[in-house]
Amino acid sequence: MQKLMLLLVSLVCSPLFAQSMPSNVHEMTLKNGMKVIVKEDNRAPIAVTMVWYKVGSADEPGGITGVSHALEHMMFKGTKKFPAGVFSKTVALNGGQENAFTNYDYTAYFEKLAADRLAISFQLEADRMKNLLLDENEFSKEIQVIKEERRMRTDDNPQSLTFERFLAAAHLASPYQHPVIGWMNDLDNMKITDLRRWYARWYTPNNATLVVVGDVKPEKVFQLAQQYFGAIKPMPIPAKKAQLEPRPLGKKTVEVSAPAKLPFVMLGYSVPSVKTAQEPWQAYALEIIAGILDNGDSARLAKQVVRGQQVASFADVYYNLFARYDTQFILYGTPAKNHDINDLEQALVDQVDTLKTTLVSQEELQRVKNQIIAEKVFQKDSVFGQAMEIGLLETVGLPWQESNDYVKKINAITPEQIQAAAKMYFNDKRLTVAVLHPERRKS
Numbered sequence: 001m002q003k004l005m006l007l008l009v010s011l012v013c014s015p016l017f018a019q020s021m022p023s024n025v026h027e028m029t030l031k032n033g034m035k036v037i038v039k040e041d042n043r044a045p046i047a048v049t050m051v052w053y054k055v056g057s058a059d060e061p062g063g064i065t066g067v068s069h070a071l072e073h074m075m076f077k078g079t080k081k082f083p084a085g086v087f088s089k090t091v092a093l094n095g096g097q098e099n100a101f102t103n104y105d106y107t108a109y110f111e112k113l114a115a116d117r118l119a120i121s122f123q124l125e126a127d128r129m130k131n132l133l134l135d136e137n138e139f140s141k142e143i144q145v146i147k148e149e150r151r152m153r154t155d156d157n158p159q160s161l162t163f164e165r166f167l168a169a170a171h172l173a174s175p176y177q178h179p180v181i182g183w184m185n186d187l188d189n190m191k192i193t194d195l196r197r198w199y200a201r202w203y204t205p206n207n208a209t210l211v212v213v214g215d216v217k218p219e220k221v222f223q224l225a226q227q228y229f230g231a232i233k234p235m236p237i238p239a240k241k242a243q244l245e246p247r248p249l250g251k252k253t254v255e256v257s258a259p260a261k262l263p264f265v266m267l268g269y270s271v272p273s274v275k276t277a278q279e280p281w282q283a284y285a286l287e288i289i290a291g292i293l294d295n296g297d298s299a300r301l302a303k304q305v306v307r308g309q310q311v312a313s314f315a316d317v318y319y320n321l322f323a324r325y326d327t328q329f330i331l332y333g334t335p336a337k338n339h340d341i342n343d344l345e346q347a348l349v350d351q352v353d354t355l356k357t358t359l360v361s362q363e364e365l366q367r368v369k370n371q372i373i374a375e376k377v378f379q380k381d382s383v384f385g386q387a388m389e390i391g392l393l394e395t396v397g398l399p400w401q402e403s404n405d406y407v408k409k410i411n412a413i414t415p416e417q418i419q420a421a422a423k424m425y426f427n428d429k430r431l432t433v434a435v436l437h438p439e440r441r442k443s
Helices: 067-074 086-093 115-130 136-155 158-170 184-188 192-202 218-229 280-293 300-308 341-357 362-379 383-395 402-412 415-425
Strands: 005-009 016-020 025-029 035-040 046-053 097-102 107-114 208-214 252-259 264-271 312-319 327-335 431-439
Touching (some): 025 218, 035 383, 046 115, 046 383, 067 107, 067 136, 086 097, 086 115, 107 115, 107 383, 115 208, 115 218, 136 192, 158 431, 208 218, 208 383, 264 341, 264 415, 280 300, 280 312, 280 327, 280 341, 280 362, 300 312, 300 327, 312 341, 327 341, 362 402, 383 402
Parallel strands (some): 035 208, 252 431
Antiparallel strands (some): 005 016, 046 107, 097 107, 264 327, 264 431, 312 327
16 A cells, blocks of 8 residues: 655645545544545545544443434434524435434434535534534424334334344443443433433544545545534543453353244354454454355355255344444344254354364355455445445544455455354354244234
């Protein structure tokens, strides 16, 4: 990778330094600590603006779980300059789209607009970064919407309910134990003062990253960033201490009985992300293992467990390579007819055990690498996907350049490293099993 080059940009108020990066990416940091990252993509006259705050549900203490997500909702409820409903209407009148999302590690807001409307998104985002009203009456209505969202997505969805209970048991120290939307009791007791304190604590420019991707010029974006965000004063940010999982001591089991048509099983192994791995290759090996097991009809779960043994009606894998803390490598599925949960659990364990005893062939490994890389390239085809990737990496504490190294690191993984990672992480001491037992709905 080329060395970083310094680009001096003359701005209206004072000179600021920006760094010119490979791949048409440029970055700078305002004096108030807000990082600005710009990537040029001139294929269409559009731009995506994203503001990423380095706070999510993983930062929430007990008693106010769900406060990050609740604040995300309230960020659309108005300031004095742009009252409730005006934010979204302003974006729509300019032909754009806007939305937001909250996760364990971050909360992010975005607008998709014509490139010549970029200043509008900056004006709107800067205003609500410092001037949010957080009206009590608006909150009393919005919290009911959030509680109904929880009922629909989790309480009335038996598989989501099982996943929620799985995470609560699987994580002892890393703060992914509670749901992003929050526990219902915490939502019942949440006050507007909880949101005001959260907003004051975390919504500050030195805890945010502004990402712009599209048909833009970096110098102009930096000028606009200084114009709209530069005057916002930074605030002290609470320190985030490392929260590592204690040494695993044995298999954990969770059983959920809920109204459902079919049983469901999840097997999760405590594993590192790129951020927490002792050696980065370990996380990239896990990424490839996820592809070996579950990447299309030729993957092992589909080929062997679903079609071959016909033990499962479906079986999938989930692994988040880019998380702030230790995470889970999860295999999950529903047993086929004439098979039960025990059969499926054993079939899934057999699959990871095979990885420990038998080296993956070069042919299979290369095929999976090609598929993974192709998916990554496809994601980069959209300006939104590029902005997502940059913002995600920066917000979880990884440099955005990690994206540029992804292909190289995937290609470098060997069959021996696949086997070593499987032996290291796929054992009963690291295992949590969650089982959904269907019960009849009460009439």
